[in-house]
Amino acid sequence: MTFAPDFVSNGEEHDCAGDLPFAITSPSHGDLNQIRGWVYDQKSALSRVLARNGAILFRNFGLTNDHEFDEFIKAFGFPNFTYAESLSNAVRQNRTERVFTANEAPSEVSIFLHHEMAQTPVFPSKLFFYCEQSAREGGQTPLCRSDVLLNVIEKNQPDFLYKCENLGVRYSNTMPAKNNLESGQGRSWRSTLSVSTPAEAEIKLQTLGYSWQWLEDGSLRVTTTVMPAVRTLLDGRRVFFNQLIAAFKGWKNEDNDRNKAITFGDGSAIDERDMGRVSDSAEVLTFDMCWETGDVVLVDNFLVMHGRRPFKGTRRVLASLVGSDEHSAFGASTAKLY
């Protein structure tokens, strides 16, 4: 029997959040060879849909474990972006070379909307998620189109957007001495920076252009250079590509105070009321991806923010990151350098 999934969504009108993600469902499970062949055949159609909609759901394909998920990803031929090399501050565990557990933070913790690793100079262009086991309750993955959000901010908060575009932002965070599984951002400085000694850490930080401070308990506080808060895609769409929402809503554990976690590039404070309005606008635009076991979602990290709702029961969602290639890059940014 041929493997012929249906492109379910009507492909033309996709500027509103309700059409996110574009769904592709299969009437029956395929075997791994059929699935890989289908991906290979549909690659250019899938790329077009992803660039337009920002996320694609693959449902009922019949992927049953992490290794099959790994094979599915490989069929796309994208460059891998390894967790070990990344500067992500989340604690994760690898299943295969390219597949790892999504954020291990406790089930009652919300992971707020963010672009993966937008607070660091190196970030993936795309993300794959695979639902190995759906939660008994909750555990949706909120998805929000960043270009649509930017248009709303421009309409409702033009002065705030002007500052974001012209000043850029700086991120600060404290990396613990040891991995802290209780936190959504508990990855140790040794693991984050792929080093084993403070001297090696300082060399790496210098290369990144970060400033830093060692704290008495052995943790490390770092601040980035000025980074753009708004970026332009190669097709001209502007996106709110930063970590502002996640920082203002979520970065408030004992190590990381949100009011100090992000400032504008000139060091001035970002008004919490402005961020409250941005966050409310994003919530209105957000689509909650309700997982069924076996689902895969491919997300364009430049175009769509994601997060995680709290959940009950066991939820295992695996992830894999894609590096950048010549087809997935930003155009020029407008942030000034301070």
Ligand SMILES: [Fe+2]
């Ligand atoms: Fe994430």
